[in-house]
Amino acid sequence: MSRLDKFSETVTRQVARATSRRSLLTLIGGAITGAATLPVLPVARAQTHGGGHGGGSGDHIAPQTTGNPQDPGDQTQCDYWRYCAIDGFLCSCCGGTASTCPPGTEMSPITWIGTCQNPADNRAYIISYNDCCGKSSCGRCLCNRNERDRPMVRPQANNDINWCLGTSSAIYNCSTAVILGVALEQK
Amino acid sequence: MKWLAVSALIVATGAAVTAPAFGGVEAMPGVADPLRARQNWILQCQGCHRADATGTPQTTPTMAGVVAQFLHVPGGREYLGEVPGVATAALSDAALAEVLNWSLIRFDPGHVPADFTPYTPAEIGRLRKKPLRTEAATVRADLLARFGATNETTKKTGEDIQ
Numbered sequence: 537m538s539r540l541d542k543f544s545e546t547v548t549r550q551v552a553r554a555t556s557r558r559s560l561l562t563l564i565g566g567a568i569t570g571a572a573t574l575p576v577l578p579v580a581r582a583q584t585h586g587g588g589h590g591g592g593s594g595d596h597i598a599p600q601t602t603g604n605p606q607d608p609g610d611q612t613q614c615d616y617w618r619y620c621a622i623d624g625f626l627c628s629c630c631g632g633t634a635s636t637c638p639p640g641t642e643m644s645p646i647t648w649i650g651t652c653q654n655p656a657d658n659r660a661y662i663i664s665y666n667d668c669c670g671k672s673s674c675g676r677c678l679c680n681r682n683e684r685d686r687p688m689v690r691p692q693a694n695n696d697i698n699w700c701l702g703t704s705s706a707i708y709n710c711s712t713a714v715i716l717g718v719a720l721e722q723k
Numbered sequence: 724m725k726w727l728a729v730s731a732l733i734v735a736t737g738a739a740v741t742a743p744a745f746g747g748v749e750a751m752p753g754v755a756d757p758l759r760a761r762q763n764w765i766l767q768c769q770g771c772h773r774a775d776a777t778g779t780p781q782t783t784p785t786m787a788g789v790v791a792q793f794l795h796v797p798g799g800r801e802y803l804g805e806v807p808g809v810a811t812a813a814l815s816d817a818a819l820a821e822v823l824n825w826s827l828i829r830f831d832p833g834h835v836p837a838d839f840t841p842y843t844p845a846e847i848g849r850l851r852k853k854p855l856r857t858e859a860a861t862v863r864a865d866l867l868a869r870f871g872a873t874n875e876t877t878k879k880t881g882e883d884i885q
Contacts, residue, residue: 646770646773646779648770649765650766662765686813692771701779701782702782716765720758720762
């Protein structure tokens with residue numbers, strides 16, 4: 537027992553000689569600060585951020601509904617029916633709406649056009665994905681749905697390219713989904 | 724009696740005005756279903772050519788008021804079937820022939836020849852087998868240069884139609 541006492545005494549005295557009370561405070565302070573910064577690191581943010589590939593978004597945006605039973609769904613969510621082939625940030629989350637651009641951006645007249653099925657009446661509607669251009673990427677509500685999307689060799693039906701064409705700026709901000717009309721019944 | 728004559732005149736004028744309008748929609752040569760042709764235009768062409776076919780100078784040539792002039796120059800009719808946007812469109816030969824005939828009449832009626840022979844699915848099927856690639860712009864420029872030479876006939880045809 538006395539040997540153990542001796543050993544502890546030696547170690548304690550060594551620690552006391554080699555360190556100061558201030559260094560202990562530094563250590564504790566560092567640990568507290570480190571614990572506080574840990575959730576701020578990019579790794580932690582990626583986890584809370586749900587987004588990407590049609591998985592919805594972690595941004596806390598108030599739901600936007602038209603209130604029209606013919607146009608159901610939340611326009612700030614990737615699963616809104618008109619977004620069946622959208623690839624990019626939803627203008628609804630960026631100061632615009634599903635069919636208008638945020639202030640300060642310009643709507644591209646050159647677009648890619650497809651069809652989406654409206655769950656309210658099960659009819660196909662012709663949808664034009666007009667990009668909004670002129671400000672840097674909005675960065676909110678990233679969606680990537682690819683119904684009838686074609687590979688890059690068919691650029692007219694590909695949603696991976698930047699459709700900011702025919703505008704004064706080619707800088708992409710966000711995407712809209714404008715209804716052009718009801719598609720004809722397939723025979 | 725005078726009243727009768729006036730109303731008869733009004734009815735006759737109305738009929739004369741409406742008849743060509745209705746006839747015009749139905750009498751699109753080579754277009755079996757104008758609504759279907761318009762939808763194919765929207766889905767396959769409009770994204771780049773714009774709804775009114777005015778295009779964008781740097782990327783997509785203007786079709787409105789221009790496209791049917793190709794029918795007046797040698798090689799122009801073939802060019803319209805071989806140009807990449809037409810030849811590689813994701814449409815059947817029949818649907819492609821229909822939308823091509825439709826767009827000629829819809830966007831450049833003034834230049835469609837009076838004796839215009841509509842494109843047939845067989846003709847389109849043959850032309851699209853050898854699509855133009857990077858040389859499309861050069862071929863187009865050559866054809867456009869010939870427009871001037873045939874301007875007289877084009878103008879006349881335009882007046883005939885209208």
